[in-house]
Ligand SMILES: Nc1ncnc2c1ncn2[C@@H]1O[C@H](COP(=O)(O)OP(=O)(O)OP(=O)(O)O)[C@@H](O)[C@H]1O
């Protein structure tokens with residue numbers, strides 16, 4: 001709607017996990033480096049936590065983009081609100097297993113663990129690394145599921161893990177994992193994504209505008225400062241504020257977005273996450 005007015009090729013602040021827009025903030029870069037390290041060095045398991053809207057899902061997408069080019073077999077579980085009996089089945093099926101039982105009553109953990117073990121061994125002999133990514137892992141409540149994940153980590157070839165498990169979720173995930181000592185001990189790498197710094201918040205806005213085709217700044221320095229303060233440095237909130245500001249700026253025929261527009265947007269958005 002406002003793209004033409006602001007001379008943009010597309011909307012810059014969409015809340016979708018589109019890796020083209022990925023901004024390497026200091027923290028996102030560190031998180032990506034650690035998760036990549038966990039995969040490449042076959043560290044077993046890694047844990048990434050962060051408050052909601054800070055970029056975990058987008059980071060997983062960017063990581064996947066990088067991995068697709070390599071020799072990996074990957075299972076991404078984006079919404080793990082699955083019952084205990086369905087969990088391993090979902091992983092096996094995402095890794096390419098066929099002919100798995102569909103009726104819940106027919107799904108047996110031992111059988112699925114055997115299937116998965118065989119798949120991991122086959123991937124290993126094909127020279128492929130297996131990676132299982134579980135996003136939103138904080139919603140997992142059933143301890144039996146964590147127990148199954150721990151069992152997956154027991155599949156090893158000599159001293160080598162046959163899969164890398166990445167657990168991503170909101171901050172409470174740390175506590176949930178730490179409550180299960182045997183699983184916690186297997187998490188070789190941990191990272192917590194915090195809010196963006198003021199500098200990264202500015203870099204983030206400029207970067208997204210640039211990807212959308214706009215090199216010249218649209219937001220004044222004061223506006224950027226206010227966006228940082230009002231968003232708490234959380235990318236999803238920055239997106240909301242910037243998107244609405246571009247719309248209002250277009251409606252008012254502004255040539256720049258100043259702090260007054262940001263104030264107006266923030267008071268409209270009040271109460272939103
Ligand atoms: N580093 C980044 N570069 C570019 N955009 C980002 C970045 N981090 C987050 N975003 C933007 O913020 C939005 C929210 O990020 P994302 O959905 O990845 O957060 P999340 O941590 O998974 O949140 P939740 O806990 O609610 O699942 C994304 O759709 C994306 O547009």
Ligand SMILES: [Mg+2]
Nearest residue numbers: 056057135136
């Ligand atoms: Mg997410």
